[in-house]
Amino acid sequence: MTIEMLLAAARTAQARAHAPYSRFRVGAAVRDETGAVHAGCNVENAAYPVGTCAEAGAIAAMVAGGGRRIAAILVLGEGEALVTPCGACRQRIREFASPDTPVHVAGPEGVRRSFTLGTLLPDSFGPDTLGLPG
Known part of the structure; x- marks a missing residue:
């Protein structure tokens, strides 16, 4: 799986x-733990707060497709x-990533910059905070 494949799907x-x-x-x-790629796009709504971010859509597609861990994500x-x-999507990513x-x-x-989730969301609250694997 290459970054180019994630970029094409995005x-x-x-x-x-x-x-x-x-x-x-x-x-x-997103690329899940099996190597499958799942994509999403932003979906706006006239009632602004109920729109959906692209990352949320990709994560939902991953879960619906049976994936449980994000191995990599491209936005x-x-x-x-x-x-x-x-910020909300960083927390959504954290739920399924390390x-x-x-x-x-x-x-x-193309790719402008790469980060780790820990760089974007340091000292994050996640499943492990609750004593759960994750």
Whole structure:
């Protein structure tokens, strides 16, 4: 599994985003513990707080497909600034990933920067905080 495969899946999802209000399309792709790739896109709603982030869609697709662990994630957005996961999505990723999980941030030209989840969400609250495996 290569970053290029995650990028391709995120691009396909980004093209299908429903972003009539912000016009800011985002795609995301996760690779699960089996190597399967699951993608999602942002889906906006006229009632703004009930929209869905691309990362949330990709994670939901992973769970629906039987995946339980994020081995890597890629987020694709446009513009000059890095499009990193929002705070809520960092926590969503944490539910299924470990601090050393790679988080790749891409733009139209490709991967711009790679982080670990621990860098983006240090000292996070996760399943292990509750004494659960994870």
